[in-house]
Amino acid sequence: MENYDHIIEGMLYIRGDEGLDIKEISVVLEVSKKKATELMDEFIEKYEHRGFNGIQVVNFGGKYKFATNPDYFPYYQKMVEQSKAKLSQAALETLAIVAYNQPITRSKVEDIRGVGCDAMIRKLLAKALIKEVGREESPGLPILYGVTDEFMDAFSLASLDELPELGDIVETESDEDIFATRYQEGDLSETD
Incomplete structure (x- = not known):
């Protein structure tokens, strides 16, 4: 069995700001949409508990993508401004x-x-x-x-x-x- 977490993480990185939808994930991983949704739910839960949370996985409008954690926005803003x-x-x-x-x-x-x-x-x-x-x-x-x-x-x-x-x-x-x-x-x- 493939390590779906590693594959999903790489897919999210490659896709960047455009994000991935469930259909794309299911096609690439060769699983049903239901299974793809389950895998994404599991991935997001694992990602949140990995010990670092400056980056999170979000679902905006049906697209999964990496995003910075809004809790740290003042630091990111300062970095850009400086x-x-x-x-x-x-x-x-x-x-x-x-x-x-x-x-x-x-x-x-x-x-x-x-x-x-x-x-x-x-x-x-x-x-x-x-x-x-x-x-x-x-x-x-x-x-x-x-x-x-x-x-x-x-x-x-x-x-x-x-x-x-x-x-x-x-x-x-x-x-x-x-x-x-x-x-x-x-x-x-x-x-x-």
């Missing part, structure tokens, strides 16, 4: 893709970048530079992301029309990142 490092190149690339292509799904961002960007999406959400703006009408209803007012303020933009044309950016021979200079002037920051 961060003084600049955005990493990967975060800047992800942010630029969202800004130029919004609304856009995580998978489309990954297609453009050529690498996974779940962690970058989470960091940009935590920094309030991007936000969920809806759901795409496609299988799985993936989350659509767009930039926030904080993004506009951080880069001194009145509207997205003020973003440089992509052709102008490609033609420049400078290695300077279009967002890096403006971001450094702002009060926002990020750590990797």
Whole structure:
């Protein structure tokens, strides 16, 4: 018999913010929906009693996912606020893709970048530079992301029309990142 707890934990980690529903769990584990529900109930109970509780498993709208424990929110908020490092190149690339292509799904961002960007999406959400703006009408209803007012303020933009044309950016021979200079002037920051 497989160790379902280990598999479920890995599945939740891989899926990230999108979460897993019972149908997906039952298909992957090759069990009935009833058995999948029982396994998730057992997993959540075990996870709560594992000795650490900074991370919990929650069920929002039929989707199981990892979430931080709200009891410790003031500490997490302080951590984000005290961060003084600049955005990493990967975060800047992800942010630029969202800004130029919004609304856009995580998978489309990954297609453009050529690498996974779940962690970058989470960091940009935590920094309030991007936000969920809806759901795409496609299988799985993936989350659509767009930039926030904080993004506009951080880069001194009145509207997205003020973003440089992509052709102008490609033609420049400078290695300077279009967002890096403006971001450094702002009060926002990020750590990797």
